[in-house]
Amino acid sequence: MGEALQLYTYWRSSAAYRVRIGLNLKGLAHDLVPVHLVRDGGQQHAADYVALNPQHLVPTLRHGERVLTQSLAILEYLDEVFPQTPLLPTSAEARARVRALAQVVACDIHPLNNLRVMQYLERTVEADAARREEWTRHWMREGFAALETMLAGSPDTGRFCHGDTPGLADCCLVPQLYNAHRFGVDLAPYPTLQRIEQACLALPVFDRARPEQQPDAQ
Amino acid sequence: MGEALQLYTYWRSSAAYRVRIGLNLKGLAHDLVPVHLVRDGGQQHAADYVALNPQHLVPTLRHGERVLTQSLAILEYLDEVFPQTPLLPTSAEARARVRALAQVVACDIHPLNNLRVMQYLERTVEADAARREEWTRHWMREGFAALETMLAGSPDTGRFCHGDTPGLADCCLVPQLYNAHRFGVDLAPYPTLQRIEQACLALPVFDRARPEQQPDAQ
Known part of the structure; x- marks a missing residue:
């Protein structure tokens, strides 16, 4: 899975913060794409972004062609695709x-x-x-x-x-x-x-x- | 895993309803233990129940000696322990x-x-x-x-x-x-x-x- 990881994030979003920690824990190189939740009336409402995340929320993760939403679903996905440094125990x-x-x-x-x-x-x-x-x-x-x-x-x-x-x-x-x-x-x-x-x-x-x-x- | 399953539930709780569906989809025999969310000032606040579920919320699932809370965590647990009729796809x-x-x-x-x-x-x-x-x-x-x-x-x-x-x-x-x-x-x-x-x-x-x-x- 050598495809690029891009995280759409806002610095103060605690849901995005969760995924930033998960990516770091797993040592996964990734790019951050800032989405400003206040500026421009909220960039999360821009058409380009809503096409990725119909909830108008951050975070969204792109992994190659895949687009993933919901922070817990993203973290479980990362744990399944990149098993190093597991986020979940085994039993x-x-x-x-x-x-x-x-x-x-x-x-x-x-x-x-x-x-x-x-x-x-x-x-x-x-x-x-x-x-x-x-x-x-x-x-x-x-x-x-x-x-x-x-x-x-x-x-x-x-x-x-x-x-x-x-x-x-x-x-x-x-x-x-x-x-x-x-x-x-x-x-x-x-x-x-x-x-x-x-x-x-x-x-x-x-x-x-x-x-x-x-x-x-x- | 022949241990008994007991679901603490309230008829109108939609979180409990999720787990009732999951148990039925998997064909798992279980007992229902009603917790009335309004009567008696809310039976979810009774000390016996809070000892099982510190959030004072339904549902709670008992599986033998194990006590599980949070409906999505319970459904994922059921999917892992009882793989028949999976609730999640494979990829x-x-x-x-x-x-x-x-x-x-x-x-x-x-x-x-x-x-x-x-x-x-x-x-x-x-x-x-x-x-x-x-x-x-x-x-x-x-x-x-x-x-x-x-x-x-x-x-x-x-x-x-x-x-x-x-x-x-x-x-x-x-x-x-x-x-x-x-x-x-x-x-x-x-x-x-x-x-x-x-x-x-x-x-x-x-x-x-x-x-x-x-x-x-x-």
């Missing part, structure tokens, strides 16, 4: 655990707080800024409380979410914690999440994927 | 397509509209009933428009979301369309979704999983 039970941890973030925290939802809350629901910020923090606290229980209570948790090598759940957790810092969520109740974040960000593959390290960061 | 590219279709529903439509979000919109954001219903319909229309494009525009779409046998994407689509009917979403713009829903519900394995067929239906 079905462990895989289910890692996927569930990833999905707490990718299904039950992040989609409630992404840009289009915040815009809808402001423009259509007419929720004021204080309520919108409390909304964001509320769903993070709900999800983080569950994750802390799932991680702190399991012997399968190691230096990272599952054992001592980073994987799919860490790809999701670290970007969500970036959002938590940005929105001022008090992380004191989640010591395990904080510990895992530190372990991840100490690795160059995570550090290089950080929003502030992106060519389109502002 | 990595096709698997990514099916997972992305499933995740449009499971990440970007349903989590915005589930019970806890509707309760928060009412009680904390103080959005009135008209705005809450429009919220629900808005996110369904957004997601359905993307799904219609992804499905109608692909030669991989068959009688079902991927080819001529039902799978993971159909497990997610049909419950979401149940919610669409319930909330009065106009489905005329989505003829492919409607066609696939009809094909699915004509099958006894889908019909038996419908909310109205559940022992806890009211």
Whole structure:
């Protein structure tokens, strides 16, 4: 599979950040194509981009002629096509655990707080800024409380979410914690999440994927 | 793997409905354990249940001693442990397509509209009933428009979301369309979704999983 990998990304998108980590963990050379979610009324709404991603969302991955959407589907694809440095463990039970941890973030925290939802809350629901910020923090606290229980209570948790090598759940957790810092969520109740974040960000593959390290960061 | 399967379910939960379809598609005998999401202040908040599912959400699957959460993680687990009647195709590219279709529903439509979000919109954001219903319909229309494009525009779409046998994407689509009917979403713009829903519900394995067929239906 020597075909080129191109990731359509936005520096602050936590879904794109997940895939940047996954590509780095696997050591896959790739090009970044910035899609600015605010400029020009949102470049994700441009016809060229919507032809690739009918959801008007980032990320999208091109791999040769293939066009892939949805960050978790992309990460699983990368894991199947490039088996080096697996993102998922081998047993079905462990895989289910890692996927569930990833999905707490990718299904039950992040989609409630992404840009289009915040815009809808402001423009259509007419929720004021204080309520919108409390909304964001509320769903993070709900999800983080569950994750802390799932991680702190399991012997399968190691230096990272599952054992001592980073994987799919860490790809999701670290970007969500970036959002938590940005929105001022008090992380004191989640010591395990904080510990895992530190372990991840100490690795160059995570550090290089950080929003502030992106060519389109502002 | 002759161990017992027990699904903690609520008749109207579309995430639980996905897993009911998956269990039926695979022909797996299982017991249903109803968790009433409204009665008793919400049985999903009872200590016994939270010990199984720290997110206070349905579904949860028990398989022998194993406890599994998150509907997509559960369906992938079932597919790995019980390979008969696979829910995912074999090639990595096709698997990514099916997972992305499933995740449009499971990440970007349903989590915005589930019970806890509707309760928060009412009680904390103080959005009135008209705005809450429009919220629900808005996110369904957004997601359905993307799904219609992804499905109608692909030669991989068959009688079902991927080819001529039902799978993971159909497990997610049909419950979401149940919610669409319930909330009065106009489905005329989505003829492919409607066609696939009809094909699915004509099958006894889908019909038996419908909310109205559940022992806890009211």
